Amino acid sequence: MDEVDHIIAEILTERKHSASKTSLLLETKKLREAWDALNAWILDRVIQRRGAAVPNFGKFTWQVLGGFTPADLDPRLAGKKAASKIPLRPVFMFAENFCRSHGLPWRRQNEADLVKCGDLDYSNLALRYSSHLTKDMVFAALRDVTRRVGEKIASGFALRVKMSVGSLVCEHGKCRFEFDAASLAPKAREPRTA
Numbered sequence: 001m002d003e004v005d006h007i008i009a010e011i012l013t014e015r016k017h018s019a020s021k022t023s024l025l026l027e028t029k030k031l032r033e034a035w036d037a038l039n040a041w042i043l044d045r046v047i048q049r050r051g052a053a054v055p056n057f058g059k060f061t062w063q064v065l066g067g068f069t070p071a072d073l074d075p076r077l078a079g080k081k082a083a084s085k086i087p088l089r090p091v092f093m094f095a096e097n098f099c100r101s102h103g104l105p106w107r108r109q110n111e112a113d114l115v116k117c118g119d120l121d122y123s124n125l126a127l128r129y130s131s132h133l134t135k136d137m138v139f140a141a142l143r144d145v146t147r148r149v150g151e152k153i154a155s156g157f158a159l160r161v162k163m164s165v166g167s168l169v170c171e172h173g174k175c176r177f178e179f180d181a182a183s184l185a186p187k188a189r190e191p192r193t194a
Contacts, residue, residue, distance in 0.1 A: 003162065031145060035145055036130075038054065047184065054095075057142075057146040059117045060117075062091065064113050069113065070113070070116060093109060126138045
């Protein structure tokens, strides 16, 4: 069972006393579909060499290396072939408010060499990446899942949360994001639609 499935089960356990079996099944589907939609959006952004900012959780972006700047990635300013030769390193950073809420260490990082992140649009996520969810359903589901992830990290649990671009790994009170190189490779593919 995926760690996110365990997290969803914990969220539902808290809600069991006031919900019917049918509503718990619907809630499970909503939480899983919202998480999958978020992961599809992050993957689409990252393989296009753009950043993705998930409110109250973190940023998935690229660090531009080798004396280049993020502006050098703009295909309008340089040829596509030239932009594809710019060395990049994937970066994940927890959001400051996520760290503060869960008692995690946080320090400001220089973002001058990082690709700018696009903010998550819950309406877009609901319409483009899910089949039946509304903006409010996506917002509430992701808030609940990311909050539970933070609580597990804060309590010192060993945790491995698989995501579309890698895994968030927490052990002995330390967290890191292990990117999956195969998922980061640019592909000629269309963004996922519901």
